[in-house]
Amino acid sequence: MVSRVIPVETFDLVIFGATGDLSRRKILPGLFRRFCAGQMPPEARVIGAARTEMDVAGFQQLVSDAISEFDPKNKATADDMQRFQERLDYVAIDAKGDDGWTELAGKVRKDVVTAFYFSVAPSLFGDLAERLRSNNIATSESRIVVEKPFGHDLQTAKALNATLAKHFDETQIYRIDHYLGKETVQNLMAVRFGNILFEPLWNNHFVDHIQITVAETVGVGGRGSYYDQSGAMRDMVQNHLMQLLCLIAMEPPNEFEPNAVRDEKLKVIRALDPVSPSDIVRGQYSGTDKLSGYLEDSENPDSKTESFVAMKVAISNWRWKGTPFYLRTGKRLRDRTSEIAIVFQDPPHSIFEAQEERRGNVLVIRLQPNEGITMRVTIKEPGPGGMRLIEVPLDMSFADALDEAHDVHDAYERLIMDVIRGNQTLFMRGDEVEAAWAWTDPIIEGWQERGDKPRPYDSGSSGPEDSLMLLHRDGRRWREVRA
16 A cells, blocks of 8 residues: 655745754654655755854754664665755854844745744744744744743743734644654544544443553653753643543544644643642652662752652543543653553443453553554453453554554654644644643642652652552552553
8 A cells, every 4th residue: 555645835944943952853854754755845945043153064964964863764865865955954043133034034935835943942932933023034824833841830821822922823833742743642533533433432431441651761861950840740741641631532523623623622621620639649760779860860959849740630521520530651660651541341241250350441542662552352262161251452553554655653744744734733722731731730839839749769660659549549550551
């Protein structure tokens, strides 16, 4: 089967912060893969912009080096790289001053799609937006891409939205969350709304509970100073896990259209109940003989910042009332994995002898590693000896089930091309961001007022013991986190 590549219009994409880590790791390699896939029109261009003084040849070499380092499995030829480099340009620019803006204005065309990727600190968003307008570089049709964090709390999120709104309409602003670009996350919508098999069961009458896990094996490392001001709640729950929760819980939109989808996500956030302190577990990883602890990594011996959060969340609407959602995320855990598990209720009456080890049907959507979908079902164990029941997985790993023409692409590839197409479906809207902070802020303020300290947990474990009790007290248990 041949994968159908949807073409895009000719574009100029300006990457502010083009020499930075995110650009080199994700944005530039992703653009090169889209170029090799034939998705970049012949006249499309990528213009790097950063403080670093270098000529175009220097930037071309930087791009080549980045692709070699961060996309070593790429099978592209030297000719592919040369043709891609011919699309590249570069401008040394001062985000807060005047240097470079006249030169950039002379390079960006007005008769093609123009997009500006703010791969810089949020403190520079306003400066970039203002100068794009004052130098007549951006038009009413231009698009800007901004990375998280979208504020530190509700107040700063509102201020950031107001700053961007001074210069760009909401239809021009693309708040990027790379989790929404993952193939499996998009497949969650396809599974729900493209198959009659699941949607009738997707409610509190048939679903016992839902678990969302995003586990990392790494610590905060070189991000210690940033992370100590953020923590797992701000860094992961308020955005990544919130988006996954919305896609699972949302009502079917009337059409697969950006605002229709985002309207339904917003309704979920607004239906979230406040979270009781007894339904939250915070943790902080401890060091070992071989690994440093959080306090060493953050360089703050008195830090009360959490590197782990587990919580029980309730949604007050007709579809989900009474069905708990259990969220957990953390660093320095046993395995690196991200998954969503929809645990269905047991049959109302079993005609078979009770077997304690049976756990019922579970639909698991794996985000990483090995993206795919697994459905656990009960069957008869083969062989004589009576009706013995066992559980088996119906497993679809994307890497195994799809041919090379359907390779699972990096999230940034999909999202950047959606920006060029003008499709905001997988991007957060301003009111959605503010609603998420409005729910998150009281939780954070609560443990700060109480002076709560995060519970220590061993590096390489499953997190604090109290997180297990979060489910055990409800007669449930976390799924084993295994890569």
